[in-house]
Amino acid sequence: RKEVEQDPGPFNVPEGATVAFNCTYSNSASQSFFWYRQDCRKEPKLLMSVYSSGNEDGRFTAQLNRASQYISLLIRDSKLSDSATYLCVVNGGNTGFQKLVFGTGTRLLVSP
Amino acid sequence: EAQVTQNPRYLITVTGKKLTVTCSQNMNHEYMSWYRQDPGLGLRQIYYSMNVEVTDKGDVPEGYKVSRKEKRNFPLILESPSPNQTSLYFCASSGVRDRGNRDTQYFGPGTRLTVL
Numbered sequence A: 001r002k003e004v005e006q007d008p009g010p011f012n013v014p015e016g017a018t019v020a021f022n023c024t025y026s027n028s029a030s031q032s033f034f035w036y037r038q039d040c041r042k043e044p045k046l047l048m049s050v051y052s053s054g055n056e057d058g059r060f061t062a063q064l065n066r067a068s069q070y071i072s073l074l075i076r077d078s079k080l081s082d083s084a085t086y087l088c089v090v091n092g093g094n095t096g097f098q099k100l101v102f103g104t105g106t107r108l109l110v111s112p
Numbered sequence B: 001e002a003q004v005t006q007n008p009r010y011l012i013t014v015t016g017k018k019l020t021v022t023c024s025q026n027m028n029h030e031y032m033s034w035y036r037q038d039p040g041l042g043l044r045q046i047y048y049s050m051n052v053e054v055t056d057k058g059d060v061p062e063g064y065k066v067s068r069k070e071k072r073n074f075p076l077i078l079e080s081p082s083p084n085q086t087s088l089y090f091c092a093s094s095g096v097r098d099r100g101n102r103d104t105q106y107f108g109p110g111t112r113l114t115v116l
Helices: none
Strands: A004-006 A011-014 A019-025 A032-038 A045-050 A055-057 A060-065 A070-075 A084-091 A100-102 A106-111 B004-007 B010-013 B019-025 B031-038 B042-051 B054-057 B076-078 B087-098 B101-107 B111-115
Touching (some): A011 A019, A019 A084, A045 A055, A045 B101, A070 A084, B019 B111
Antiparallel strands (some): A004 A019, A032 A084, A055 A060, A084 A106, B031 B042, B042 B054, B087 B111
């Protein structure tokens, strides 16, 4: 079983749609959780950290369920520019970015 | 501007010919890491460094070496490259403010390496 599992997609949605990505992780000792965005052939960029209480940044909402070892990302009012691959990332180390484990990503395609 | 730079961006080489991929950051970050990205496998950590002269293995360190003589630089060395090291390589750096307040992580633009 992979340490971090994501549905690879692609998710094809129209502009304005709400889309949700899910991710599960196997290491119950994981301390930090993140969502990254990666555009084709470019470097990953941190989208948001995920906190136990859930957190929101504009159209993006991230949630963490430690009991189920499950992380989610919700994107509301999808834009064409949201088309990218979204990476679920878990840190099993003691510090924020020290020992990151990346999921293989979920591809999102937003169409007009 | 906060930046992580990598060189070269593209490299085609032959088996056994030693090469170095440089990585440099201008943010005075303590942490630096190297990852490789392969289709279907995602990003996997090769090595990381917590500060000058402090490095440790990641998940796939075989065939790679690193050094951290200066805070800003973290080169990745392939002493004898093999075709299975053909991949997209990313360097990343992040800072530490205090135990509960982390800086963000920045990735370099990537180095696409082909070993023939």
